[in-house]
Amino acid sequence: QGDVGSGKTMVALMAALLAIESGFQAALMVPTEILAQQHFNGAKKFLEPLGVRVGFLSGHLKPKEKAMIYERLQQGEIDLIVGTHALIQKGVEFANLGLVIVDEQHRFGVEQRMKLKKKGESPHFLLMTATPIPRSLAMTVYGDLDVSIIDEMPKGRQPIVTRMTFASKRAKVLGFVRDQVAKGRQAYIVYPLVEESEKMELTSAVEEFEKIKKEFPDLKIGLLHGKMKSEEKDKVMADFRDHQFDILVATTVIEVGVDVPNANIIWIDHAERFGLSQLHQLRGRVGRGSHKSYCILSLGYAVSQESRARIELMERTSDGFKIAEADLEIRGPGEFLGSRQSGLPGFKMANLVRDMDILKEARLAAFEVLRRDPSLTEPENSFLAAELHQKQDRLA
Numbered sequence: 001q002g003d004v005g006s007g008k009t010m011v012a013l014m015a016a017l018l019a020i021e022s023g024f025q026a027a028l029m030v031p032t033e034i035l036a037q038q039h040f041n042g043a044k045k046f047l048e049p050l051g052v053r054v055g056f057l058s059g060h061l062k063p064k065e066k067a068m069i070y071e072r073l074q075q076g077e078i079d080l081i082v083g084t085h086a087l088i089q090k091g092v093e094f095a096n097l098g099l100v101i102v103d104e105q106h107r108f109g110v111e112q113r114m115k116l117k118k119k120g121e122s123p124h125f126l127l128m129t130a131t132p133i134p135r136s137l138a139m140t141v142y143g144d145l146d147v148s149i150i151d152e153m154p155k156g157r158q159p160i161v162t163r164m165t166f167a168s169k170r171a172k173v174l175g176f177v178r179d180q181v182a183k184g185r186q187a188y189i190v191y192p193l194v195e196e197s198e199k200m201e202l203t204s205a206v207e208e209f210e211k212i213k214k215e216f217p218d219l220k221i222g223l224l225h226g227k228m229k230s231e232e233k234d235k236v237m238a239d240f241r242d243h244q245f246d247i248l249v250a251t252t253v254i255e256v257g258v259d260v261p262n263a264n265i266i267w268i269d270h271a272e273r274f275g276l277s278q279l280h281q282l283r284g285r286v287g288r289g290s291h292k293s294y295c296i297l298s299l300g301y302a303v304s305q306e307s308r309a310r311i312e313l314m315e316r317t318s319d320g321f322k323i324a325e326a327d328l329e330i331r332g333p334g335e336f337l338g339s340r341q342s343g344l345p346g347f348k349m350a351n352l353v354r355d356m357d358i359l360k361e362a363r364l365a366a367f368e369v370l371r372r373d374p375s376l377t378e379p380e381n382s383f384l385a386a387e388l389h390q391k392q393d394r395l396a
Helices: 008-021 033-050 063-074 110-117 134-142 167-182 205-215 230-241 276-283 305-316 320-331 356-372 379-395
Strands: 025-029 054-057 080-083 097-102 124-127 161-166 186-190 221-224 247-250 263-268 294-299
Touching (some): 008 025, 008 033, 221 230, 276 305
Parallel strands (some): 161 294, 263 294
């Protein structure tokens, strides 16, 4: 775990290099094509000079290109493959997969992550995320995940200033955005809906795009939302990265995206409609360069105390683990042995937030029991063995 922009990808590439130098292949799976392309370019830049053969796989490759990648993977002619969920499709076989890396793991379901892991014989498994989803956080206590934390940002990075505001302050926020753009910076403006909903009085990205164009007639404004085709989305993000747009009006499709170091302001409208994990990821779109960066969280007119408390937490901390713990308290830790990512588990007494320290001690004690008696055959462990068999029967 490392905050957005802390250098997790570089750590992953070093892990891949170690696996490759030990005679294995490595796979890096990311949620979007444009992010996969970014990682692929980075991997080639750093690893190809060291003799590492890097490949790329996505759903948009032509059948002939895919077939060639499949063959090279199976023959062991690719050391590191970078791709989207196309990596878990039938036909993808490895000669000797030793390391699976999943980036922005909260965007993949449990089955998707496990499918990739099953492409090898017990490969090592590295999950990367800026905000652990509640299930992952719970598994660090109960399951067999070890957590490594990058708690420093690269030199030159400044902390992102996060401020809560209200719909009534729109004109002031627009003025601030214009000031930043006048200094040569770029801005994201994020909305929760693509089109206007009759049930929710929320401003849509499409409608707001038209409004922003009128308010900033002299600026170049782009639009990005989930209903666009992948090729369109990739082109818009590439154009924004290349400063073809001053402002990008978008939905949460930018939650995981390319690095745009020049973008230093993100204004999230109706922030009360977003979860903590989403808000933290969106905030991470800025602050990737040396410029002072800002995250403006704008609330609607009728906001619950709970929603306001979430936004105030975002103002107070940029610590991904603290945000995840708050998310855990709100959403519940999920079914640890199942595939549901959140929801309340069947615990009668334990509280995963309040009892975190006790649960960590219990986890260490459990590992010690298994180290001494892996099969639970000793008399003093007979109760544990019986309980385990009961749980296995229920899951079967």
